[in-house]
Amino acid sequence: MGSCSEASPILKNWREHPPSSYSLKIQNFSQLENSTAFSDHKYQSRIFSSGGYNWTLIVYPKGNIKDNGNGFISMCVKIDSKSFMESTPQTEVFAELRFFVYNKKENKYFTIQDVEVKQFNALKMVRGLLQVLPYDTFINPENGYIFEGGECEFGVDVIVVPPGLTNWEILSFNEKLPCPKFSWPLKNFSTLKEDVYTSNIFSMGGKQWVVKLYPKGTSEAAGKWLSIYVNLVDSETLKPDEKIFKQAHVRVLDPLGSKHFASQTNRWHKESCMSWGWDEFLSLAELRKTYLDKEDTLNVEVEFEVVSVTKYSPII
Template sequence: MLSNFYNCAELERASSSDHKYQSRLFSSGGSNWRLIVYPKGNVKDNGSGCISMYVEIDSSSLIESTPPTEVFAELRFYVYNKKENKYFIIQDVEVKRFNALKMVWGLLQVLPYDRFINPKNGYIFEGDECEFGVDVIVAPPGLTNWEILSFNEKLPRPKFSWPLKNFSTLKEDVYTSNRFSMGGKQWTVKLYPKGTSEAAGKWLSIYVNLVDSETLKPDEKIFKQAHVRVLDPLGSKHFAYQTKRWHKESCMSWGWDEFLSLAELRKTYLDKEDTLNVEVEFNVVSSIKYSPII
């Protein structure tokens, strides 16, 4: 841990033209680091009005090589409170990857400046002293096995529509939609107009599938949250179910044997041209990135 005492007024005066103060270099995990403090916030990083704190790896710690040198580290920032005799601690929740393209990581809003500067709150003590610190916890060399799971909730075109014309005269047991892309994966919809074997003759069966060409790793799972609808041609009462499922290698398809009764479908959900309109709206699709590519 690096812990530095500062005179608050001198800290602000010693700040550079960017209104930041840089500590001396310190060593952790075989690399050299520097704590950077913006007493009144890093305006360029939307930190105005708050103390901003960052850690920068020294360029000499990054050896030019192929592939480029990378250092993974956890960051834990401290501001000492004399009144409570303890540190105000903020830890970044993710391990950060330092390399030649990204040498600085940190937090833009650690503590409101007005709260910090008020001596009654305990961060300024013994006249005009204050203390900042940081722990840089470096992952051991050779960190090659990792994965990052993310959930994409801002899909640019979340809806897929599928009209099935002449529904009442469809002859096949199952129909498959065209492929469509969602969340970086390829999907299809399978529809059984007379139901699966478990629901034959009475129910419409619908399934949402990852296409066979989407090769998943043995333990990889893809999460989807979506609404599957049969649209009311009058637009007043669409019939819908929500699905929240993990797709994996052994189970690429999820759906309903008894989605909608055929009696209700014929009564309400066919338009004048005998078309059934099916819609799938995706809300969330997960993705996983594996080492060594991020």
């Protein structure tokens, strides 16, 4: 059947909100003590439902003596044995347990919680805490747990949790890209007439990308600046809560040496922001002066350093 005996760490605090699973109000605590002498020194509540299972709250007014609870208030919950009938596929139930003792003086609930999720099965049907409160502390009316001639209140939250992990995500950062660079030569740059040019699609970090280049600048930088953006392609549809991080260097290459013009982008791409770049990447005056080769070709390079990959649990 199991017992209240536990060895894992516990948390203690106060809260105003009453227990959500079950509350047991006693109008005369001394009479409860007397009556439990004839029921194995414990009081067992009626059945209540939580998380799809039936439970009972067990209170030991003078402690569960058999399990070293002497001198304390002991509290446990017991799962209904019908949960483990042979016809039921479920063979174990996991639950978080929080026990409550109302304090009239504080007008709050003393709350004590086992930090471990507890497993209930056919051999362990009772779980709880042996030492909720010292009996002497509880019984002293000056402390607020006993009030108005012997009234008191106990309670419990039973929060049933799945036996395994059901919702998860794994975020990794791919820093060892096999071919981290993408090169894009734009020939006859000085005679380009379109407002925007789009590179071929290239794959990087398991995603597909394109570079968009505005040879005369976007509307915000028209006529003075080269504008460049690195975009996820339209087919890379992101869910509303999905995001991808990229770290990359975008360069306009120096045809005569190694003084390339470069900027770095560190950006999370989301459904609402599939594109990121610069309206004012490089002035057209500087570009014409330094970065066109003898054949009037502008060489653009994108070098990726990091691309994130996230795996998600299936969404029902």
